[in-house]
Amino acid sequence: QVQLVESGGGLVKPGGSLRLSCAASGFTLSDHCMSWIRQAPGKGLEWVSYISGSSSYTNYADSVKGRFTISRDNAKNSLYLQMNSLRAEDTAVYHCARGCDSTGIDYWGQGTLVTVSS
Amino acid sequence: SYELTQPLSVSVALGQTARITCGGDNIGSKNVHWYQQRPGQAPVLVIYRDTNRPSGIPERFSGSNSGNTATLTISRAQAGDEADYYCQVWDSSSVVFGGGTKLTVL
Numbered sequence: 438q439v440q441l442v443e444s445g446g447g448l449v450k451p452g453g454s455l456r457l458s459c460a461a462s463g464f465t466l467s468d469h470c471m472s473w474i475r476q477a478p479g480k481g482l483e484w485v486s487y488i489s490g491s492s493s494y495t496n497y498a499d500s501v502k503g504r505f506t507i508s509r510d511n512a513k514n515s516l517y518l519q520m521n522s523l524r525a526e527d528t529a530v531y532h533c534a535r536g537c538d539s540t541g542i543d544y545w546g547q548g549t550l551v552t553v554s555s
Numbered sequence: 556s557y558e559l560t561q562p563l564s565v566s567v568a569l570g571q572t573a574r575i576t577c578g579g580d581n582i583g584s585k586n587v588h589w590y591q592q593r594p595g596q597a598p599v600l601v602i603y604r605d606t607n608r609p610s611g612i613p614e615r616f617s618g619s620n621s622g623n624t625a626t627l628t629i630s631r632a633q634a635g636d637e638a639d640y641y642c643q644v645w646d647s648s649s650v651v652f653g654g655g656t657k658l659t660v661l
Contacts, residue, residue, distance in 0.1 A: 472650060482590075482598065482641050484650035496648050499556075532597060539645040541588035541603035548597060 439463040439544045446549030447469040453523050457549060459516040460462030467491070470537040473518045474486065475529035476548070483529070487537035501527075511536045523553045556644035559653035563611060566659045567632045575656045577625040577642030585644045587625040592655075593638045601640075602627060632660050 445457040457473070472487040486497045486507040495507050506519040516533055530550050536542035560578040575660035577587060587605050590598040600609050602618035606624065615630045629636055638661045642653040 474650070474652075481639075481655040482592075482643075482652045484652060487607075487650065487661065498649070537650060539586040539604075541586070541600055541643070542590075542598075542650070543600050543603070545597040545599070 443549040446551045448552045449466045454521045457518040461514045470535035472534045472537045474532045477529040561653040561656045565658045573629040575627045581623045588643045589627045590641045591638045
């Protein structure tokens with residue numbers, strides 16, 4: 438069955454960096470666009486970024502543009518999110534998810550918590 | 556940027572029908588998806604492309620979309636349906652979520 442397992446979250450100081458990983462299984466990663474979606478404590482869902490199946494196209498929310506970079510390694514069945522210049526407002530649970538376009542997002546990982554605090 | 560508006564909360568009596576709306580400019584021209592998120596859990600897709608149910612989602616869940624409003628309808632509401640519900644569309648090459656609606660089953 439489809440599984441998405443995130444890792445790499447933790448506590449980081451403002452201005453610091455963190456790299457999140459998502460291990461995918463149960464499907465062919467290269468066949469799907471993938472997204473990162475976050476949820477701040479007690480808040481709603483916020484889309485962060487997506488990447489096309491071939492990695493030829495990426496897009497970012499304005500709130501993270503220029504600071505975050507999404508990438509994937511289809512051979513390793515993995516998705517990544519490099520987060521630089523982190524701010525307190527980036528504190529959230531980050532979910533890896535399958536899908537990104539008008540077809541919907543059909544599978545979600547449980548998420549990894551990123552806390553940005555001094 | 557495109558905005559989706561949902562009521563903060565909706566209440567429904569056990570066994571009755573709940574309707575959660577999602578408003579947006581000419582949303583009827585877009586594909587709308589709905590997600591259920593129970594406390595402490597990851598979101599689950601319950602309706603995709605306005606009216607379609609993924610495998611494993613009960614027939615009690617249905618969706619519609621027309622004009623400026625999309626609606627998620629939950630028939631014969633159960634205690635287990637108590638959760639946050641989010642609508643989502645694809646607009647200008649971006650994923651857009653509504654603010655979410657907390658459904659309370661009384």
